[in-house]
Amino acid sequence: MQRMHVEFMTQLKAAAGCDGMEIECDDPMPVSRVLELVRGRFDALGPMLFDDQGIRHGWLMVGIDSAIVPRGSDPDVQPGSEVLLATPISGG
């Protein structure tokens, strides 16, 4: 079984209490499925990933390997890839 690594950054890392998780998979899966698996593992992350209608937040930063996924798109993630999830941050 292959794996993909999901890395949490910014407020997601704090809410999850860890840096990320591994997902076992032999086949590609869409980003939306990855997010559902993350929510299933970490309840606290649910509201930071999806809105009340269960739609991915437009401001959620999703990266696959070294590229940020365009807002609203749902590309496949390949086994062995790294998915990065982050909420937006600012100055202060």
Add this chain to the structure above:
Amino acid sequence: MDDHQHLDDEARAVYAWQLDVPGHGEAGQLRLAEATVLVSRVGGLGSPVALELAAAGVGRLVLAHAGVVQPSDLNRQLLMTHDALGTSRVQCAKRRLCELNPRLEVVAVDANIDEGNATELIEIADVVVDAAPLFSERLAMNDAAFARGIPIVECAMYDLEATITTQLAGRTGSLRDLVPESPEPWQRRFPVFGAVSGAVGCLGAMEAIKCITGIGEPLFNRMLLMDLRSMKMRELQLPGGA
């Protein structure tokens, strides 16, 4: 400077080390002297941005930041001083910057950027550095910079993490492409060390210098993502490039 045509002897002495940077030289230094940079908020991020730009010889800084110096500013807002507690942040910043570089012209605006003043303030700038905490002001500023077609450096931090990218109409996507609205989880106060804001602030100043002088490659369509806990630094490709 002599009518912005030549560096005088004092300027050559002050900027001697950076005049030797390949691709910069006297022509680049004159471009810095003639440039105006708007720095939105001179807090944890904006303070090192403004300090580095003042030290580098940028001719004019427009500093926009409302409010007075508070004790909780002092862990990271390097332009603020203990003896200025309770007085205007932006006036304190102006005083410190002019001590560093008496040639610098500072336009101190005792207000934060919003939809009402963004266009007016950006009208006089060649480059904008966004070091503000609230997404409403960041989006207003980014919209105005895109409407005017000037580069805007977007700096951000949280905990021991930081991001930076540079955006320009016609070359890159905008902040609104990444963050269409204020994200619910964002809170005005968040955990951070001054060393984190200092690190990303210095990078923000370098991006502004690159935009003004033409040396190097600004972070167009790229985001530098830094995790100072692990010292892992990555470059991410951003969508929305022209």
